[in-house]
Amino acid sequence: MxxxxxxxxxxxxxxxxxxxxxxxxxxxxxxxxxxxxxxxxxxxxxxxxxxxxxxxxxxxxYSMFRLKPQGKHVVRVCKGTACHVSGANVILNAIKEHLKLEGEEDTTEDTMFTVMEVACLGCCSLAPVIMIGDQTYGKLTPEAIPGVLNKIVG
Ligand code: FES
Known part of the structure; x- marks a missing residue:
C-alpha cells in the first residue's frame, strides 16, 4: 500500500x-x-x-477509463465486420447470460471475468471470435460458450 x-x-x-x-x-x-x-x-x-x-x-x-476493478480473466468479444455478420451479438449474449451479467454490467460479482467488445482481432476466418487472456476461440456457437468459460475457471 x-x-x-x-x-x-x-x-x-x-x-x-x-x-x-x-x-x-x-x-x-x-x-x-x-x-x-x-x-x-x-x-x-x-x-x-x-x-x-x-x-x-x-x-x-472516456471509455478507456475504468471506475471498477477489472476481472481476473478478460473476455474480448470481437465486434469486427466478419464476426458481426457471423453472430457476434449472439455470442456476446450467451457469454453475458452464462456469467449472469445484466444490462451494462461487464464484470462478474466475484471479479473472475470482465467482458469487453473489441474491434477486429485479426483472425476473421475464424469468426465469430473471442479472446480470453491470450487464447483465441473461433467458430463459436452460443452452445459452446458455457464449456469455454467453465474450462477457464476449471
Ligand atoms: S472481424 Fe472478428 S476477427 Fe476480424
Whole structure:
C-alpha cells in the first residue's frame, strides 16, 4: 500500500506543472492501480489543485477509463465486420447470460471475468471470435460458450 502511494506520488510529481495533462495522468494512474478508485481521484484532486468534479468528469467521459476493478480473466468479444455478420451479438449474449451479467454490467460479482467488445482481432476466418487472456476461440456457437468459460475457471 505504502509503495503504491509512493508510486502514485511519483506520477503526480511528473505531471505537477503540466496543466491540461489530466488524461495521460489518469492513464498512468489506471495502469498502476488497475482502475480509477474514488479515493485515488479525490487524492489527485487535492494534490493537483484540480476540482474533483473535473477529474470525475474526465474519468466517466472516456471509455478507456475504468471506475471498477477489472476481472481476473478478460473476455474480448470481437465486434469486427466478419464476426458481426457471423453472430457476434449472439455470442456476446450467451457469454453475458452464462456469467449472469445484466444490462451494462461487464464484470462478474466475484471479479473472475470482465467482458469487453473489441474491434477486429485479426483472425476473421475464424469468426465469430473471442479472446480470453491470450487464447483465441473461433467458430463459436452460443452452445459452446458455457464449456469455454467453465474450462477457464476449471
Ligand atoms: S472481424 Fe472478428 S476477427 Fe476480424
Amino acid at each position: 505504502q509503495n503504491s502511494r509512493q508510486e502514485l506520488d511519483a506520477i503526480l510529481s511528473k505531471f505537477k506543472d503540466r496543466h491540461g495533462a489530466l488524461i495521460p495522468l489518469l492513464q498512468e494512474v489506471q495502469l498502476l492501480e488497475g482502475y480509477l478508485k474514488k479515493e485515488t481521484m479525490k487524492y489527485i484532486a487535492d494534490q493537483m489543485s484540480i476540482s474533483a468534479a473535473e477529474i470525475f468528469g474526465v474519468a466517466t467521459f
